[in-house]
Amino acid sequence: MENTLLEKTIETITDLDQVYLKPNLVLEPLFDNWYAWAHLISPATAALNIKERHLKIMASYIKNPRIHAAAVRNPKMLGGPFIDYDGQRVDEIAAAIQTTEEKCADLLELGEAIHELNQLLRTKAQGYALAELYPEIPEPLQGLVELVYDLNHQASFRFFEPLLYQTKFYQDALQSFNLFLIDDDDARSFVLSTPKLPDEQTLRVNLPFKSKKIDALFDCIDQSRQYGELKELFELEEQDETLFRNFFTKTPPSNYQRYQGDGVLTRYFGHACVLVETPQTSILVDPVVSYGYDTDLSRYTYADLPETIDYVLITHNHQDHVLFETLLRLRRKIKNIIVPRSNGGSLQDPSLKLMFEHIGFENIIELGEMESVSFDDVVITGLPFIGEHCDLDVRSKLCHHVAFQTGFKVIFAADSCNVSPQLYQRVKDVVGEVDALFLGMECEGAPLSWLYGPLLYEKLAKDKDESRRLAGCNYNQSRALIDIFNPQNIFVYAMGMEPWLKYISSIKYTDESLPIIESDKLLEYCREKGIESERLFGEKIIEYR
Ligand SMILES: [Fe+2]
Ligand SMILES: [Fe+2]
Secondary structure (H helix, E strand, C coil): CHHHHHHHHHHHCCCCCEEEECCCEEEEEEECCEECCHHHCCHHHHHHHHHHHHHHHHHHHHHCHHHHHHHHHCHHHCCCCCCCCCCCCHHHHHHHHHHHHHHCHHHHHHHHHHHHHHHHHHHHCCCCCCHHHHHHCCHHHCCCEEEEECCCCCEEEEECHHHHCCCCCCCHHHEEEEEEECCCCCCCCCCCCCCCCCCCCCEEECCCCCCHHHHHHHHCCCCCEEHHHHHHHCCCCHHHHHHHHCCEECCCCCCCCCCCCCCEEEEEEECCEEEEECCCCEEEECCCCECCCCCCCCCCEHHHCCCCEEEEECCECCCCCCCHHHHHHHHHHEEEEEEECCCCCCCCCCCHHHHHHHCCCCCEEEECCCCEEEECCEEEEEEECCCCCCCCCCCCEEEEEEEECCCCEEEECCCCCCCCHHHHHHHHHHHCCCCEEEEECCCCCCEHHHHHHHHCCCCCCHHHHHHCECCCCCHHHHHHHHHHHCCCEEEEECCCCCHHHCCCCCCCCCCCCHHHHHHHHHHHHHHHHCCEEEECCCCEEEEEC
């Protein structure tokens, strides 16, 4: 049945036809055949993720594919380090190990050097001047690091990160992407633990993320282009043409109507993604957007975004808040992108600005805590974001306070975990109360090793690892935020609940899940206090006049 449909569509498109891109075409960004996320772009974190995550998962799979297959089927293991090929394709994974070892040889050398440098500091930096250790820095890192002590005389180092990007350790030839169509929310399995092997429905395109061809492709979402030109642009091999042709349609998309009211319109797109518009300005927070296909669960999709997005706001550097497949698709529309400033060269806190620059984004504005940027009818202030990073010193995280000329004020608190209400009391004393608060209550979170494990020099004891989690606010922490900022509207969001995000979210809630219990309690508290509140799911539109 599907094949007939496919043939029908192909028959109707000729090289001379004007075509549009189908709204359900996925661009899946890859780095060395693995789903690309931020730690695979910055060279040092990429090196350690290849060495300590990818190669180890693949080696474990070829040793025991059936254990992986069983783990993938077990809902309790969702998001774990298991390859999802049903115990099959073992030879291809073995070949992938070899390819990685060859293609990523420089990065593996960098990963090795980082561990050697750490060892050098632990054994030889005993409180004396560090100058004499410089000649002993492993060769790949020479000229790329500064050695320092903290005030307890513990030695460490920082990268000159902009220079690191200028070495052989940043190779955008390792970037590529998959193109394929999806038709339902269940079509994709979890992407972060399984390398991408070829399949018949997927076109692999070997281009770096900065390639302007990506923008040209996505321009065809709303501007038609001759199919023959597109074919040429992507220099397709003959055997790929059938697949490629099917990514296009002659049917134009529906026209987006820009907000024309005199207030502020906010629309929830799922997870932590919110679009805020006035007639002059559009702001998109933590872009994660659903593709367009027939579904029972109503949601906003790419077709519901304005022609240009004036400001993209990024709250923090986690996979569900910096999603390249959405960001690359929107790159051509984004005028400015506002990112939190990192602490400058520490391994666990790569710079988002450098990362975005190297993958082809322009006008990247770094914002620090309590710093503001003013635009036509809006002031955006970065508020401190506390916790949710397993007590690691990660600074590239901000809550965004957005104040419009209309008087409307909103905070996007994302996953900030209010472990210190005194902090937000002090913040409120500066910025005042707000009208609306978007608040993340994923209060269970994965343990430290799930995200940061490959960067650790030593494994942490299980009980300690379990205690340090990527967790947002619980009931008490959320309630304290509400009492401080006194908003009229509370939106619990960033819960990873939307079914179309299963490919990046390893969360499956039941009524007994802690984030559901805690957020239910919060909604009840808000009801008692007469505050309008809702745990967002799917879509939501609110106009503030
Ligand atoms: Fe997070
Ligand atoms: Fe999150």
